Amino acid sequence: MEEEIKIKPVNRGKRPFFFDDPAIDQLIAIIMAMSGELSVLYDRVDTIERLLETNGGLKREDIEKFKPNQEIEGERNVRRNEYISRLFKIITDEKTNLTPHNEMKDYRNLMKDLDKT
Numbered sequence: 462m463e464e465e466i467k468i469k470p471v472n473r474g475k476r477p478f479f480f481d482d483p484a485i486d487q488l489i490a491i492i493m494a495m496s497g498e499l500s501v502l503y504d505r506v507d508t509i510e511r512l513l514e515t516n517g518g519l520k521r522e523d524i525e526k527f528k529p530n531q532e533i534e535g536e537r538n539v540r541r542n543e544y545i546s547r548l549f550k551i552i553t554d555e556k557t558n559l560t561p562h563n564e565m566k567d568y569r570n571l572m573k574d575l576d577k578t
Contacts, residue, residue: 503540
C-alpha cells in the first residue's frame, strides 16, 4: 500500500499589496477565489449534463470518474477564457480607453506656458 506524502505549505514573506488600501487587495483575493470556485462548478455542471445526456441517470461515482476528452477540454477552455474576459472586462476596457501621451511634449508645453507669465 502506498503511503500518502503530505507537504506542509511554507509562507515566505508578506502577501504583496498592489493598492494603497490593503482592504482592496483582500477583496480582490476573495473575488478571485470565489471566481475559481465558480469555474470549477461550471465544469462540474457540464460533467453532470453530459452524463445525464449519455446515460439518462448518474451516480456520484460517475461524476468523480469522468475524464473529459480533448474536445470537451477545448470547449471548457473556451468557456473559461470567456469567463475570465468578462471578469476583467472593466479593467481591459479602461486600459483600452486610456489615451497615451507624450510626457516630454506635455512638460515642454507647460514650461512654455510658465515662461509667458
